[in-house]
Amino acid sequence: MTIQSFYPPQRILMGPGPSDIYPQVLQALSRPTVGHLDPLFIGMMDELKQLLQYAFQTTNPFTIAVSAPGSAGMEACFVNLVEPGEKVIVCRNGVFGERMRENVVRCGGEAVLVDNAWGEPVDPQAVEAALKAHPDAKILAFVHAETSTGALSDAETLSRLAREHDCLTIVDAVTSLGGVPLKVDEWQLDAVYSGSQKCLSCVPGLSPLTFSPRAVDKIQQRKTPVQSWFLDQSLVLAYWSGEGKRSYHHTAPVNSLYALHEALVRLQQEGLENAWQRHAEMHQVLRAGLEAMGIRFVVDEKSRLPQLNAIYIPDGADDAKVRQTLLEDYNLEIGAGLGALAGKAWRIGLMGYGARRENIALCLKALEEVLK
């Protein structure tokens, strides 16, 4: 066996993530590694916390990046906030709502499901009915931007309903952060996690996470230990906290954190509102081109995510073959359908650095050529 160095091709990433990475982020990634307790690195982490607070629009002191992908960020929320026997209302309108249910069950919680069809947003009336029917529920969990369908739910309204029924909220913002308005403090969301590889255009592997003071209170009042040592946020906070001496928990993924810092510096330079606006505008350009080709969207216009465009595969097109041709002949990746939409839909991402006119032009022309 002799294996050589791996040289990947330069793809154009228009799937559901990873998105096109900012060149500056890849440069930051390969800067010299320093120790995870180096004072200069700890200064960088303090800045990273501020940048994440800006992206999340929050002043929560507990705002960090989990040293693992978004699904570990999801699990960090559930294992810290759910105690065995507690009831959690889980909204399920795609793959990630179902994954939330799995998390509740594995924490020993009881999941009460509010189902909506794939492609639809979470229905606030159904959520309110569930909250009324289950006054002992402690938490409402929902996905803000369903990556499997491209549907945006009304996080502000769902959060208000949760508060009216004394529930905390766990919110999946993996695909929404940086792409559409997400206002953690104004909407009073409690535990919100995201991913580095979507609208932040950073490499995959980190999960931004923020807990409100209410969420931190609930963690501090736990009667049972958190079942995960790695994801026990009271231990993690002793490393991320700016107060006093940092204590070692695990070895931070130093270079990946450089990359996230750089991605957030770029978001700060563009301005969050400008980034939202750019995603909305680029979506309109893509939409006009797709509709001109007779292609239909899975999600109704009013709850459609600009950064994740789920479209029905045109009649007669061979799902796998079209995606393979786009990849091999055009170096263009678009996403397959997931779960209930597998074989029925494609997902075209316009995320972060990927939401550019040249990407859209390539995608439209390549699709036109491959589908004809």
Place this chain on the structure above:
Amino acid sequence: MTIQSFYPPQRILMGPGPSDIYPQVLQALSRPTVGHLDPLFIGMMDELKQLLQYAFQTTNPFTIAVSAPGSAGMEACFVNLVEPGEKVIVCRNGVFGERMRENVVRCGGEAVLVDNAWGEPVDPQAVEAALKAHPDAKILAFVHAETSTGALSDAETLSRLAREHDCLTIVDAVTSLGGVPLKVDEWQLDAVYSGSQKCLSCVPGLSPLTFSPRAVDKIQQRKTPVQSWFLDQSLVLAYWSGEGKRSYHHTAPVNSLYALHEALVRLQQEGLENAWQRHAEMHQVLRAGLEAMGIRFVVDEKSRLPQLNAIYIPDGADDAKVRQTLLEDYNLEIGAGLGALAGKAWRIGLMGYGARRENIALCLKALEEVLK
């Protein structure tokens, strides 16, 4: 708030990890990101599995890298292999043995402790006595190379004892992999995890992991679900498996996996035995220099790790001030003592690419100047 890009200094990393990174690994890290289901990326993962099998000296089909640091690799072993109520014999001779105990408890298992003093290896006689006293124990867990003390334990003997008493083994090889002999198949170890940032000289954030067929059998016969969704290896394997279609579990940390691949290509080029030999030789060079300065080692020669040198802080030296001066004036990081050795010892790493004569010369001269 305006935060600028972060430019870290070029440190010489001679602490307990992260170690000095191979320049080629940093280059690989910043290559263009591709999708985590891209056929070319999946080909790279197949190679990565082969390279990990070589490093671990195993043919285990279940050989992967966990998408998170070594402490998540540890947790992956415990949550998959321990069922609630099961008894696990945990050897504790440093920080990481204690972390193993924490993991057992959080899985609902019962931990039976075999304690040895910090700086000593695990005592096989004490382990044998515990195995005899607890015939219902299912697992023996121990640390091969204790990163907190620099002590090497006899994994081969401990594994034999475990088998004689029908126990599986969980082995922490975070600091041993690539630095001292570790022979997973020959020694019949069952679940072995490591870290990317030690003797492999890759960036931190990944945990190489291998399970024997016996370990996989135990997982398949579980009566209860694995409490972690993210670390449920039956789900992870559906993504890493080469057979048939890969199914999505979580988004792989694409660029970090490029880096690990490159680090392992370099290990393969050097040859595992040559790497072990280099670590042993460089340790002798460092040792001669330290002893000439009257510095004493924490660990007896016969169980001393070449790649992690725990030394007593000389009388009269100010622990924090010396380390700070080395860092600020020489760009040299050495490690503080951890746990029971905090304030009493320093840890000098000679790991992977860091085990070079120029590093040792710098370290000895800088220590001489700062301590005088």
